[in-house]
Amino acid sequence: MKITVVSPVYNECEVLPYLFDALPKVLAKLSDNYEIILVNDGSTDGSDQVIRQRAELDSRIKLVSFSRNFGQQAAITAGLDCASGDIIVVMDCDMQDPPEMLAPMLDKIHEGYDVVSCRRTGRDGESIFKRWSSTAFYQVMRLGIDKRIPAEVGDFRMYTRRAADALCAFREQHRFMRGVVAWLGLKEAILPFHRPARAAGQTKYPVSKLIKLAWTAISSSSPVPLKASSYLGATLGDYVGRVFEESKHRPLYVVSEVCNVDQSPDQPRALWLDATDGTSPIRIEPRVYGPIALPSSPRKVG
Ligand code: UDP
Ligand code: MG
Numbered sequence: 001m002k003i004t005v006v007s008p009v010y011n012e013c014e015v016l017p018y019l020f021d022a023l024p025k026v027l028a029k030l031s032d033n034y035e036i037i038l039v040n041d042g043s044t045d046g047s048d049q050v051i052r053q054r055a056e057l058d059s060r061i062k063l064v065s066f067s068r069n070f071g072q073q074a075a076i077t078a079g080l081d082c083a084s085g086d087i088i089v090v091m092d093c094d095m096q097d098p099p100e101m102l103a104p105m106l107d108k109i110h111e112g113y114d115v116v117s118c119r120r121t122g123r124d125g126e127s128i129f130k131r132w133s134s135t136a137f138y139q140v141m142r143l144g145i146d147k148r149i150p151a152e153v154g155d156f157r158m159y160t161r162r163a164a165d166a167l168c169a170f171r172e173q174h175r176f177m178r179g180v181v182a183w184l185g186l187k188e189a190i191l192p193f194h195r196p197a198r199a200a201g202q203t204k205y206p207v208s209k210l211i212k213l214a215w216t217a218i219s220s221s222s223p224v225p226l227k228a229s230s231y232l233g234a235t236l237g238d239y240v241g242r243v244f245e246e247s248k249h250r251p252l253y254v255v256s257e258v259c260n261v262d263q264s265p266d267q268p269r270a271l272w273l274d275a276t277d278g279t280s281p282i283r284i285e286p287r288v289y290g291p292i293a294l295p296s297s298p299r300k301v302g
Contacts, residue, residue, distance in 0.1 A: 089102060253270060
């Protein structure tokens, strides 16, 4: 049984030595046949150099280097495309996805699951904003977009070969792996874990990138925002229609007859027709907005 680890790398030269130290040891205990595919997502800090040096010493360590930064989701896709294992793991390279989880994940695969996902029950080393925005993100996704997307589950997952093949069949430009996995509906186990702080370096997800990923997640998983915007468009259209109606300055009402009313109220935009005795033709004066004086002797009831 061959295990492939796929890990996206973006400016992580500080953290890679920790990964190279820990991951091979864990994998060696699980299988004598494994590969680690590191997808360099356009790093500018020499991460590719660090990986290349390691790959020269160990052929199980493989490098796929992008020409520029295409994003984590594209890097994961490239890694899955190249994976030759029977079991495939996707994990971050900064040690926030602990290699020790691989053994219990593999147990779940042996139990018959196609996908084993890890749920973050706690997080270290992340700002309050990041934790808050992450919780809010999953709530929005689950309530408004796709309730199949499990809360607090990132891309740290183990797949069977057939699950990985199914994922590779999705070639959309704006992809959100978690949404695709949820859509596939494969048999999924979820294991809890406490997410440690990254071993070194800084997050590669500034707020702008987080927002972009969140929007990709929402827009690629559901037409709800598009529908909402067309409803909003219709609502705005209704407002414009009302302004148009208002611009006509039509009277608010037209009175054609009165009984026991001596005087028309002194209100603008009210059209009172000349109603003398009912025999004379009704005189419509559409452009008169103020009150028209009623005849001096209005009809009495009875
Ligand atoms: N990453 C990537 N491309 C990017 C941003 C991040 O390949 O444009 C990688 C990064 O090197 C790491 C993983 O994606 O392996 C998660 O990134 P990070 O740890 O910065 O995210 P966080 O854990 O802070 O959400
Ligand atoms: Mg991280």
